[in-house]
Amino acid sequence: MTANSFAPAGQTGPFAIPTELLIGEHWAPAASGKRIDVVNPSSGEVLTSIADGGVDEAIATVDAADAAAAGWAATPPRKRAEILLACFHAMMAQQEWLAQIISLENGKALTDARGEVAYAAEFFRWYAEEAVRINGELTMAPSGANRIMVQYQPIGIALLITPWNFPAAMATRKIAPALAAGCTCILKPAEETPLTALAVAEIMRRAGVPAGVVNVFNTSDPGPACSAMLHDPRVRKLSFTGSTEVGRILLREAADQVISSSMELGGNAPFLVLDDADLDEAIEGAMVAKMRNAGEACTAANRFYVQRGIHDAFVAKLCERMGALTVGAGTDAATQCGAMINQESIDKIERLVADAVDRGAEVRLGGKTLDRPGFFYPPSVIANVQPGSEILGTEVFGPVAAVMAFDDVDEAVALANATEYGLAAYVYTGDLKRGLQLAERIECGMVAVNRGLVSDAAAPFGGMKQSGLGREGAHHGMLEYCEAKYIAVSW
Structure with missing residues (x-):
């Protein structure tokens, strides 16, 4: 030694x-x-x-x-x-x-x-x-x-x-x-x-x-x-x-x-929630897919596309759940959302959120760096994110959920596939047939249907396109x- x-x-x-x-x-x-x-x-x-x-x-x-x-x-x-x-x-x-x-x-x-x-x-x-x-x-x-x-x-x-x-x-x-x-x-x-x-x-x-x-x-x-x-x-x-x-x-x-x-x-995972999804299950899955490792994961849900009929209720519940998380040092037993890795990560998150807001997005939760020692950014929800916002095309790698509404399934698939990345995706629906059909249409190496976690040692992990x-x-x-x-x- x-x-x-x-x-x-x-x-x-x-x-x-x-x-x-x-x-x-x-x-x-x-x-x-x-x-x-x-x-x-x-x-x-x-x-x-x-x-x-x-x-x-x-x-x-x-x-x-x-x-x-x-x-x-x-x-x-x-x-x-x-x-x-x-x-x-x-x-x-x-x-x-x-x-x-x-x-x-x-x-x-x-x-x-x-x-x-x-x-x-x-x-x-x-x-x-x-x-x-x-x-x-x-x-x-x-x-x-x-x-x-x-x-x-x-x-x-x-x-x-x-x-x-x-x-x-x-x-x-x-x-x-x-x-x-x-x-x-x-x-x-x-x-x-x-x-x-x-x-x-x-x-x-x-x-x-x-x-x-x-x-x-x-x-x-x-x-x-x-x-x-x-x-x-x-x-x-x-x-x-x-x-x-x-x-x-x-x-x-x-x-x-x-x-x-x-x-x-890299990844840029879409999280699709259809009108017929169980809202509580979708929120549970969103918390896992978004907040595992405080969002610093290549499989983290980056873009939330929620069908209009369930959109407002989803955003409200997501804000409630993310707002209740305890932010703190990783080694503290009570911590549920830890620090970002460095100042560069904080700067990137701030830039992406600011760009989204400038383009018309609404900060529903968080959205500002915490004033404390270390590198902390709070769990945040950004709603009404507009097409062309940088946060939709860039892996945020942080605890920020960017939410958009959609009207029909074809639109959701087009939005999900509108990226150079294709690592992971998430679909929530009460119709398993429709969920599996969507999984086949989404251009990703891994798709989770009605669950917020895809990683498993026994499963082939990897992506399509530039992922x-x-x-x-x-x-x-x-x-x-x-x-x-x-x-x-x-x-």
Whole structure:
């Protein structure tokens, strides 16, 4: 264990969290000696600092992953499964401790953080089961000349780049399938929330993951370091969760070595409520879809399209429910809506709300930054949002619900699809047939009908259009880390 580590004040955990780079079996400092401050969004205070790696350390993680690659690929699937299951149990044994860490560095409410840890750990359990089910295929060629045998082999070293909003779940959603498939990996967490990833990596080491199979690289200058890794011919997989803008840059970098790329990018989720919907159920679903993680989720409902007959009642109830939420520090037990990640996020929300109001929208709840330490924006409802408002075309990533009325279903579908994004959507209706018909017409990779949550380790997570490429979760997620090899056989 490195001498540089972090232990949350007043918290008893299994270990002090290492704050260096995980390269093979060692927690190593950056050669430059540079550090990155980790800030508590609930107070604006610095929690600790972590090693700030450069290009040399980035390539060192590739070296470590390469050294472990052959041994891990040759490890029997059952053994890989047992290690992944051990990681699941180890994470769940530290659920409360990990939730506290997430709340400290991310600002989210403890209830959300506990849910994230359970969701994150579930990927280890799910892929422990999937690791032994990488099934091949054997068919006869149509001509009868030979058999067609297909094997699925590990694709190779994977670079995994994760965002700050779900620092545990976005890491395990990539690491678990990579390891199940037999790949080694380098995890590059977001610099805003690295402590959770470092804690998870140490938990995995202690649960039996061999040295070099999982490496962790932090940097304040990801461009040159990620470019160096993506131009190393040993790296064969890129999995990125983040903004569409950064995704485009990484795809260009990956193109030079023709690296297989999975992209989970931006969202702009529509939430459709039809006249025949159960109003109370729709409000419950809206609270989950909008306020999970205080709206800082790519699947968060961004645009609420409510049929005119139920519109006024929906807005009134939504204001009542959102207005009753307790805003506070993530680690406070009473908090239901935590802090935003940084001042930049606050500035963006303020700009989007101001633009909507300038175009004729009405602030029914909130709408102004809270005057207190930290980065807080209150739960807000903006009604009568006009077409062309920036908030309808931009992922708000905050606790603001933008509501518009619509008259007929065709209009609602057109409004829902009027975006370059296509990650998630939500539909509430009392007619299941109509709900499923709408789900097929909406251009999204995931549609929730009469529920406010889509995420599940056993379901394929991903989007259409500029919301991404490939899928995470389910059996599909493991195949993203496999190469299908065809062998022509005659006997």
